[in-house]
Amino acid sequence: MAAPESGDGNNGAARMVTLISSDNTRFEVEAAAASLSQTLQLTILDGGGGGGDGIPLPNVDSATLSKVLEYCIKHAPAAANGGAPNATAVDRAELERFDNEFVNIDQSVLYSLIMAAHNLEIEGLQSLVAKKVADMIKGKSPMEIRRTLGFPDPTPEEQAEMNAHMLEYGWAYE
């Protein structure tokens, strides 16, 4: 097993790893940022992903991966501080502003992003995107939600079942 290099690097250069998207694009990124992914963390701790090897990510395309890494790079310093208990209010406000803008994107990108975040187990990103999708469906009727998420229209049987459930959960619509 290769000895893991120190993240801080003795010569001042941070350790880099290479990630390879499903369409074979190579992304070089600081190990600390990539380690926000629980899935990648172990491989990186074992010294993987360095040099010419790279870590293949067959489920994530390059457009989505670059978006994921944008998030990781922004959040890595705060995560390194252990959830940043000593972060200033300004830092936190800046991250919040970044997050809000970050998810202000096309629906299809958002959906790819949530799948990538779950795939790579990046907790903060999972929550961020899930919250955004939750906001999108909030206040919508069941039919509107189905359309928002691209479900096929219900069959007559499904429609009957939906109507029965609407009666059962009437209290939730008050």
Add this chain to the structure above:
Amino acid sequence: MFSDDIIVNILSWLPLKEAARMRTVCKRWHALTSEHHFLRTSFSRNTGSCIAGFFLSNILHRKFRYVPLLQSVGDSDHVITPDLSFIPSTPAVDKGQIYVSGSCSGLLICCRPIIPLGNKSKWFVCNPLTRKFVEIEVPDGITHYLFLAYDPTKSRHYKVVAFGDYDIHMYSSQTRSWRVAIHLDDRSNYPFRGLRCYHSVFWNGSLVWVVRDHLVRFLVDDEQVVQVPMPRTPAGWFCSYIGESGGHLQMIGFTEEERLTGLLDVLEMQDGSSEWSVLYRVDLRRVVEQYPGIRKTRREFPYIGLRFSRGMGRKIEYLDLWPMYVVRGTEDVLMLFSVPGKIMCYSTESRNFSTIHGREPVAPGTDTYYEFSWYDFSPYNPSLFAP
């Protein structure tokens, strides 16, 4: 398109009522949002460090009320005023009355009394948000008070506990039946002798009661009774509050002299410890200044033999102020307390107090206003758990 994990993650960020509406979207969502894992995640994401409100309920004094505490936590539909009218009533015998005697994670244990009191009440476990309820049939030989124990992080099932004749009986929502959990053989060492009131606090998988000079803790899973010591205290000290917040057990107690100062220590015991430590000293001197009427005097008659002594008795000055609930937030500790006609809230962070519930006008001819105490208090946070 999405995996089950992703759907659960998305839907559990919704406010509870909206989350419940998702059951009508399709069969798969109905199944996913009915699972215990979803209900737990949804509950924890919808529950802050504070409480949504509380029930005040006293069966002997026929008092019942719900008081919302948080006016808004983000979404307006978080403000839910529970209505218990969905629980079946037989007006001829229960006069439509209902009382909440305890709460855990959004479930309430409540009863419809049979008037006159002393008859067996009808008991229910219910979820006021989903309006689902289960009647708990109380077998013979069990006292008229039931206690609820529910920790959804440990199990999807709850327990109901009751005292029998030197027994502890336990009902499980899994089997929907009662059994004897403990038989307390040693009658001379009966741990509940001197029980102060029929109100328990659910703390880390156990029910806790106040008896004369210590606390009794019933570990629900281990089915074991243990004693918890009181703090070392001066003569004349009495425990006037226990409660759970933030996973810890809090206690407030004082002598009458200490209460008169308006400085009250909130003590705390962390799980696994048997030591009390001071969590916060609450400074209520400004309340005393602003409401001088809460300084009162009563006469205490020494008890001699079988008769109270005649004569004047001893004059005791005291503060008519009662701790009701401690909220241990991440940044702030709140203490709710009652003074005559009011329930107030003190924030240790802002060092300010405010009235959260005022006296309703007392109708002419009715007797004095009943002051609620901590044992009439049931904190409430809505959830979607099934009773």
